[in-house]
Amino acid sequence: MTLAIGKKIPAFSLPVSDGSVWKSADAKGGNLVLYFYPKDMTPGCTLEGQDFRDLHAAFKRAKTAVLGISKDSCERHAKFRAKEKFPFELLSDEDEKVCRLFDVIREKSLYGRKFMGIERSTFLIDSNGKLVREWRKVKVKGHAAEVLEAAKQL
Numbered sequence: 748m749t750l751a752i753g754k755k756i757p758a759f760s761l762p763v764s765d766g767s768v769w770k771s772a773d774a775k776g777g778n779l780v781l782y783f784y785p786k787d788m789t790p791g792c793t794l795e796g797q798d799f800r801d802l803h804a805a806f807k808r809a810k811t812a813v814l815g816i817s818k819d820s821c822e823r824h825a826k827f828r829a830k831e832k833f834p835f836e837l838l839s840d841e842d843e844k845v846c847r848l849f850d851v852i853r854e855k856s857l858y859g860r861k862f863m864g865i866e867r868s869t870f871l872i873d874s875n876g877k878l879v880r881e882w883r884k885v886k887v888k889g890h891a892a893e894v895l896e897a898a899k900q901l
Contacts, residue, residue, distance in 0.1 A: 781870045
């Protein structure tokens with residue numbers, strides 16, 4: 748199944764940093780930002796998380812929940828979340844099921860070595876579960892503010 752703007756996202760569930768399970772049905776009645784990022788505690792991912800953290804109150808006022816998703820374990824997410832005081836959950840997608848659903852696994856290159864990993868991407872879903880906007884190949888600077896502006900339009 749492929750995602751398309753204006754279409755409902757398929758139901759999914761993932762473990763949360765505290766070991767419980769988050770289900771997409773949990774977002775009913777509010778808007779949702781899903782941001783996919785490569786790895787906990789790396790410079791770009793930390794900055795992106797901090798930006799979403801710093802705008803968290805504004806996202807709440809816009810009736811929009813924020814969730815971060817990466818392939819890191821729940822234990823690693825819990826450490827990252829505590830260290831950075833993130834007021835939102837981080838979901839663990841170790842088997843890449845949801846990453847593949849949102850088509851964010853891409854060939855990447857680091858120091859000449861090629862590997863498959865998460866391409867930084869963000870998705871805005873409305874209160875009816877429909878995909879409203881997507882950002883791919885995200886550059887961190889200013890991104891969370893841009894997502895917030897889009898959320899305020901809903």
